[in-house]
Amino acid sequence: MKDFLVMENITKVYDNGVMANDNVCFSAEKGEIHAICGENGAGKSTLMKLLFGVEQPNQGRIIIRGEEVKLTSPLKAIEMGIGMVYQHFVLVPSLTIAENVMLGIEPKKGILFDKDKAVELTRAICEKYNFDIDPLAKIEDISVGVKQKVEIIKALIRGAEILILDEPTAVLTPQETKELFEQLKLLREAGHTIIFISHKLNEVKYLCDRVTIIRHGRTMGTHNVADVTEADISRLMVGADVELTISKTEAKPKDAVLRVKNLVTYNELGKKTLNGVSFTVREGEILGIAGVEGNGQRALINMITGFGEGGSGEVSINGKDIRSLNIKQLRQEGLVHVPEDRNVMGVAKNMSIRENLIADKINLPKYNKKLTLNDDAIDEDTQQWIKDFDVVCSGSEQPVGMLSGGNVQKVVVARELTSYTKLIVCDQPTRGIDVGATEFIRKRLVQKRDEGNAVLLVSADLGEVMNLSDKLIVMYGGEIVAYFPDVTDITEEDLGFYMLGIKKMTAEEIGGAYVE
Amino acid sequence: MTGFWENLAGIFTNANxxxxxxxxxxxxxxxxxxxxIAEKAGSTNMGMxxxxxxxxxxxVIASAFSGSVWVGLIAALIAGVLMGLVVAYFALKLKVDIILVGIAVNLIGTGLTGFLIYVFTGDRSTTTSLQSGMLPQLNIPGLQDIPVLGSILSGHNILTYLxxxxxAIMAFLMYKTCLxxxxxxxxxxPDAAASVGVGVNKTKTIALAISGLMGGFAGAFMSMAYLSYFAxxxxxGRGYIALAACAMGSANxxxxxxxxxxxxxFYALSTYARTLNIPDQLVTTLPYLATLVGLVIYSIKVRQNELKKLNTKE
Amino acid sequence: MLTLSKAEKTKNTKTIRQMLDYNSLSVKSKHNLLRTAAAIGIGLSVALVLILLTAKNPGQAVKYFLAAPFMSKAYFSHLIEVIIPLLFTGSAVCIMFSANQFNLGLEGSFYLGGLIAAVSGIYLVTDVPFISPLVGILLGGIVGAIITMIPALLQYKWNANVLVSSLMMNYICLYVGLFLLFHYFKDPASSQHSYPIGDAAALTSFFKGTKIHSGIIIAALVTVFSYLLLYRTKTGYSLRATGQNPIFAKYSGLNVGALAVFSQIIGGFIGGMGGAVQMLGLYERFQWVDLTNFGWDGVTIAIFAKNNPKYLPLATLFIAYFRTGAWVMSFKAGVQIDLVSVFEGIMVLFLLAERFLAGTYKKMVFEDADRKRKEREALENNMDKEGAQA
Structure with a gap:
């Protein structure tokens, strides 16, 4: 059936003014696996949230089986035969698979939960779609791959004909991935429509029938997968945002500040997150790390900034091993850190701007008299920083939580950059903030570089890493897959190939990132 | 010291x-x-x-004024459920921290009952002047004739048996029913429940109402079975003890x-303390101490399990 | 025609925005004020209705409830007397809650603090003026600190629920205290009183015929200390940061676990001091055979003061005022003093309910935004005019 699902001229603007979808058109047929590809923040997730009723579009129509529908809630979407498998599973650990599957639509015997019936129904649907799982196993005892199957069964038993899978292979082992693909093919044969969101182009190429590419909230067209190469998709996907170029002089790097050697880490599920990463960042240079999120950047940043545990390998600042230092000691070594999520880690929302600005400096003699804080000194400096970093606020006593995102980020950056700095670690320093603040922050980072600091910049924004970095590495699957000692002549296209795992440099080339 | 052990043996061989x-x-x-049940639904009922x-x-009041102890019991249960709903309203609807709601509810409960004793009886501390009933005791035919066991198990108040x-009823409710x-x-x-259309607040409210119902039974027991009046x-502090017992019993x-x-x-033992020649206050301390120790052991075990999981999967 | 350059216009809009943002701050605080007023209003209404319904002479009862402290010196002195312990436990809870530690062991701290102070005054340093009470109070503080420290450490080390373990600690304190009282310190001539505390160990009364004692000065000092600690020192800053966002605190380089324990030790110390002061200020013999309830009062007071010791004088005055009223009403007009707990509990619930009057808040925000839009338009119009004239 053609045009089984149509999303027409969809526009979605969030309350904070971000236009996540701009006149997007998307359609899927019955019995196809349809990939949606796009960079982080391109608007894929928003589009799927609209389809699953989590968010509502400002403009546009959603048409299913030829009828326009209003998807006001996930329940409504489920009723319309849409099922969603989130990347982070929503399952109850102490309950059995059957109980999780039947939650909310429990088979009843009087007021009793009919366990046998639940198991029977679960088993029946597993057999129908050839899922090999034990309905009586508890969620807490099963592997990630099986959990994902449970999520799919949850959708199917509620009559889902359209199944959305959000980066389903990100958490799976290669074997589990293979198994998943076989099952998805069976589902396709059974007439289900599968929407497959992914960055992994080889998987898209292997599994999907058609692909729709989204970039910066707009569709870049729908293609038959057979007609396009991975390189074609990559080219359409990857592109720098609005040109916002900071002019900077050539870097004059000196001694090495940060050294990372053979770093290997595991996550709490025992999956390898970093696999032998080595690189150096020197005084007076910015090393950028490009890569699709979830390829080891988080683990790497954690290991450098004192939030990581376990693993093996070396991390040193100015030749000093920092693996055993706590965060206070790290900061004394000159490490500052602009964290990925400002609201979770970067600020205490209910505290004032002043108090947030002083957080890491509270123990400095300068800001303390004998027993009490030296308010005059704190006031003087924080006022100055608010001015220097152009924080738009009503005064230094205003709670940070009342500021706009860009100004909150300026507070974070102001605090970090006004500390004693040798190594500046920036994780998505301009995510989700306005152009003015973005430009401001980027300029500051370059300025700090020129003052002789080492800067490590992790960003999903390609324009940002390409513009700011003096050197660039690309991470894929927990490894460094490319190292560019000179950023000037890289193209986005090239970068895309490495980011999406299509290409990989030789060990020798990558080895250049680490200098003794 | 021989006297101590003999006396202790005497207590432990005494059916009473x-x-x-x-x-x-x-x-x-x-x-x-x-x-x-409240804890199972993710709500700590501090207001017990x-x-x-x-x-x-x-x-007590309902029993005294209706002349029927059963009306009294029903009224106590209704009061318990209503109080559970008050906790639910403030914690879930008005989003107050549920611990603080509990503390406030305890404050109100203490104050309101203390205030109303005088209003209803003219007495300042107890309702002994009211003719409120006692729930009946049950002598179980057959059982009561069995030596020793009969005198231990028979003749209890009906609420004790209940x-x-x-x-069993709660276990049935928690593990066998849809609710x-x-x-x-x-x-x-809660996200998993919400994602399949189970109303999180609705379910929690029901759990808190049931929690209130249990509180109703517990309260009714105190004033209509344990004693025959309200004081x-x-x-x-039994409400706080319950909170601790629940934490140590991992809400099962x-x-x-x-x-x-x-x-x-230990509570019963403390009433026999005098015959043991040890201070009854110290014996009374034992259950609290035991709970504290139990809680720590329980926490250590939970920790170890977590660590074990991390390590086996690594 | 002359118009402002784009840059100038942006600059102007920015200053306008800054000017207007300043006003918008107040919507939230205005709403907070409204909520507080409403909470007090509801509490007071419930109390008054209960009085009117049950008192034999409602007019008189209401009069005492609302105005007793002004009616005699004795009543006023009672008000001050009530304030003293509340300042201690209120300060203690402010400190612990600021660090977001739900330690409820203050009942135990207060009780044993009182006992130890009495013991010190009976046996240890009985007759040295100034030194005797000082030793008693310090010992009380130390014991109090140990009481809250135990659950704190159990949580720090093994993640044992501090709420539950601190509740258990309260009862352990009570029964251990009773054991000590009845087996070691009880005067055989009395049923439940200890031997008398040395005269020199007692806190001196200020005014003849009242019970206002020098403990009020200590209480005031402790309150000031708590405020300074929380808001004027790096330690206090670190405690509050830990309470507000522990991840942020850790990221900033603070030792979150140690701070959590520290806040509870300080809280317990102040609670224990409170017990000691209460004992040495008001009693000649130790005679507490039950927990005092001042620990729970501390929670109520801290909620009223929004965990900031700065507001403690106001909060304790407010609570003490009505407690005095209720106390007088209880023996003058036969309305039980317990009424005041209902009054306090209801106010606590509504004070904490952020969603309470949420609809009004939305309306206020909208009206404010609307007003601001109009002001901005007016300002911009003016500027355009000025620009045109220039």
Missing amino acids: FYFAVIRVTAPILFATLGCA EGIMLVSAFTG SYIMV GLRIRAVGEN KGITA PLGSMLTSILFGF
């Missing part, structure tokens, strides 16, 4: 002691089960003490029963 253990456990057991007080008082039956399934799901992962502060009905009995055991 076991009878007392069963009896004093009952109100704690009701309250612990109440805390457990206040709920028990209000129920105990309402029961409290132990309630363990129980939803309660456990909501408590463990200021009659619950004497069976675990709740075991920890409640632990309390009952």
